[in-house]
Amino acid sequence: MPRYAMVIDLQRCVGCGACSIACRNENNVPEGIYWSNKITETAGKFPNIRYHYLPTLCNHCQNAPCVRGCPTRAMHKLANGITMHDPRKCIGCKYCMFNCPYGVIYFNWENPHKFWRDGQELIKGCTSSPAAEVEKTGGQGTPYYNPSRAETSEGVRQKGVVEKCTFCDHRVKKEELPYCVEACPANARIFGDISDPKSEISKLLGKYRPFRLRENIGTEPHVFYIRDYNPAHYEATKGEA
Amino acid sequence: MKAGYFSWLGILCAGIAAGLYTAVRLFSEGHVLFNANDVVIWTLPIGSYVFFALTSSGLGLLSALPLLFGVEKYLPAAKRIVFLAIASLLAAFISIGLELGSLEHIYYIFLSPNMSSPIQIMGLIYSAELIFLLIKFWRIHKNDLRSALSKVCGLGSFVCALFGPLVLGSVFGITEARPTFFGSFLPVLCLLIAVVSGLAAFVLYNSLYRLLAQTASPRTEEEDILEDASLKLCFTLFLALLFYALWGVYRSATTLPDFATELNFSLALVLIIPFGILISRGVRTSGWGRIIASVITLAAFFGLHMSVILAGQVRPMGPKAEGLPGVLSYTPSLWEYLVVAMSLSVLLLAATLAERYLNLTPKTA
Numbered sequence: 001m002p003r004y005a006m007v008i009d010l011q012r013c014v015g016c017g018a019c020s021i022a023c024r025n026e027n028n029v030p031e032g033i034y035w036s037n038k039i040t041e042t043a044g045k046f047p048n049i050r051y052h053y054l055p056t057l058c059n060h061c062q063n064a065p066c067v068r069g070c071p072t073r074a075m076h077k078l079a080n081g082i083t084m085h086d087p088r089k090c091i092g093c094k095y096c097m098f099n100c101p102y103g104v105i106y107f108n109w110e111n112p113h114k115f116w117r118d119g120q121e122l123i124k125g126c127t128s129s130p131a132a133e134v135e136k137t138g139g140q141g142t143p144y145y146n147p148s149r150a151e152t153s154e155g156v157r158q159k160g161v162v163e164k165c166t167f168c169d170h171r172v173k174k175e176e177l178p179y180c181v182e183a184c185p186a187n188a189r190i191f192g193d194i195s196d197p198k199s200e201i202s203k204l205l206g207k208y209r210p211f212r213l214r215e216n217i218g219t220e221p222h223v224f225y226i227r228d229y230n231p232a233h234y235e236a237t238k239g240e241a
Numbered sequence: 242m243k244a245g246y247f248s249w250l251g252i253l254c255a256g257i258a259a260g261l262y263t264a265v266r267l268f269s270e271g272h273v274l275f276n277a278n279d280v281v282i283w284t285l286p287i288g289s290y291v292f293f294a295l296t297s298s299g300l301g302l303l304s305a306l307p308l309l310f311g312v313e314k315y316l317p318a319a320k321r322i323v324f325l326a327i328a329s330l331l332a333a334f335i336s337i338g339l340e341l342g343s344l345e346h347i348y349y350i351f352l353s354p355n356m357s358s359p360i361q362i363m364g365l366i367y368s369a370e371l372i373f374l375l376i377k378f379w380r381i382h383k384n385d386l387r388s389a390l391s392k393v394c395g396l397g398s399f400v401c402a403l404f405g406p407l408v409l410g411s412v413f414g415i416t417e418a419r420p421t422f423f424g425s426f427l428p429v430l431c432l433l434i435a436v437v438s439g440l441a442a443f444v445l446y447n448s449l450y451r452l453l454a455q456t457a458s459p460r461t462e463e464e465d466i467l468e469d470a471s472l473k474l475c476f477t478l479f480l481a482l483l484f485y486a487l488w489g490v491y492r493s494a495t496t497l498p499d500f501a502t503e504l505n506f507s508l509a510l511v512l513i514i515p516f517g518i519l520i521s522r523g524v525r526t527s528g529w530g531r532i533i534a535s536v537i538t539l540a541a542f543f544g545l546h547m548s549v550i551l552a553g554q555v556r557p558m559g560p561k562a563e564g565l566p567g568v569l570s571y572t573p574s575l576w577e578y579l580v581v582a583m584s585l586s587v588l589l590l591a592a593t594l595a596e597r598y599l600n601l602t603p604k605t606a
Binding site: 032034037038039040056065068069070071072073074088089090091092093094095097098099100101102103104106107108109110111158159160161162213217218219 | 270271272273277278279282283340341342343344346347349350352353354355357358359360361364412415416417418419554557558559560561562563
């Protein structure tokens with residue numbers, strides 16, 4: 001059985017956000033919820049400033065605190081290492097969000113895709129309303145509804161349950177790559193079986209010194225970051241006393 | 242008197258009706274009605290749950306004095322203590338029930354249990370405690386304190402009341418992601434707070450009852466029990482103050498920001514007031530002295546629960562910190578207050594009706 005993991009090459013990542021948009025489309029992610037997200041930081045003082053961009057998603061931890069804490073096993077591990085969530089078992093206690101050290105689990109505070117339920121036309125007699133658009137396309141909740149998401153879990157999650165990245169388990173099952181990996185124009189995301197020493201990600205992890213988020217708390221995240229992009233340079237100096 | 246009684250019932254029914262309306266709105270619109278968000282996840286209803294659950298455990302532990310450990314002095318009050326424990330637990334269940342996003346899936350707690358989850362264990366313990374307490378109350382009502390069933394339920398409810406607060410504290414205490422909570426302090430603190438809250442609830446309820454029923458006779462068995470309970474409350478308040486001071490000193494020695502700050506230890510200083518009131522024998526033996534001391538104790542603990550619950554959540558983590566200040570603030574919404582109002586109303590309505598129809602008045606068994 002493979003053990004799936006992801007490497008994010010920060011030297012290749014251009015911060016375009018295509019991963020997040022692809023994820024939203026593939027997984028019918030509603031407004032206010034981010035399965036694929038980022039941490040940005042602007043450090044320093046002009047003109048010596050630097051902008052950091054770190055793409056984030058569920059880390060599919062080996063020792064996942066969200067799985068340990070879930071009272072109904074709604075949050076569970078698959079044999080291939082993917083941390084999966086079953087909305088039908090979720091009681092909405094939000095303990096997984098409370099336990100997750102990475103801030104990547106979100107709660108449906110209200111019925112999803114609320115803007116698409118609006119029956120008001122934007123320009124009367126000219127445009128259709130969002131609700132009419134959904135009806136026209138035959139989507140569920142959104143006109144961009146992807147029915148293949150429903151092959152392994154709920155296509156659209158209802159209010160009162162949590163949701164998060166599943167490494168596109170429905171695609172992986174069909175030997176396809178997660179859609180964020182597929183959509184990345186810079187090939188900054190590399191997905192594969194970490195238990196196979198010949199896999200691309202095993203080679204990269206051997207070649208570069210990776211880091212993971214909050215490694216000190218022992219969750220064993222399976223999203224690894226390698227390299228960094230930095231175009232800056234400075235003249236050699238020894239500083240001053 | 243009759244008009245006052247029915248007005249009181251009317252107020253409590255209004256509280257429950259408002260809570261039921263809140264429940265309907267929550268089920269139809271979702272928890273967007275609460276002032277919670279993806280950072281501050283657990284809010285006032287959780288504080289209310291912790292408060293009522295710990296109070297119920299404290300009352301459960303207090304009821305073990307006469308029913309398990311043979312402290313005869315408390316025997317006449319045992320029935321009322323057990324009933325108050327049941328009513329408090331019902332209030333706790335209402336608060337947590339309306340906090341859950343998908344209450345309709347709750348049966349998976351039993352169908353798909355995860356025994357490594359403290360929430361699962363806590364749910365099982367408090368469910369078992371409710372069953373033990375109900376059977377125990379029924380046996381006391383039938384004047385049966387000696388049968389095997391009565392003793393088993395006495396022991397069962399004691400074990401649940403002991404471990405309930407410890408596991409409730411562990412729900413927070415094993416969260417490595419949040420340094421504010423992580424560690425063994427919270428489970429121990431929860432057990433201590435349960436004991437103090439249970440005593441305070443008992444002293445408050447009995448003092449109020451005596452005041453309203455105008456049965457303040459100079460020396461009665463009931464008065465002896467109240468004086469003893471007030472003294473125990475005073476001592477446990479001292480322990481709570483000591484514990485908070487120790488926790489504060491421990492935290493002041495660290496440099497980790499979310500571990501060292503956020504917790505409002507100054508709120509714990511409010512506990513000095515009831516301690517000061519109860520340490521003086523003259524005030525301790527007065528009805529109003531006890532009422533004021535126990536009200537301040539319970540209110541301070543409610544505030545402390547909220548302070549602790551929020552302290553570990555106000556700093557956004559990871560990508561959720563994007564575009565947000567370093568520390569968030571929180572004010573409950575009207576709907577959250579109505580959840581608390583419903584919980585309290587159910588507790589008080591149950592107690593009011595039980596006083597009338599189930600004869601809870603202390604008497605020699």
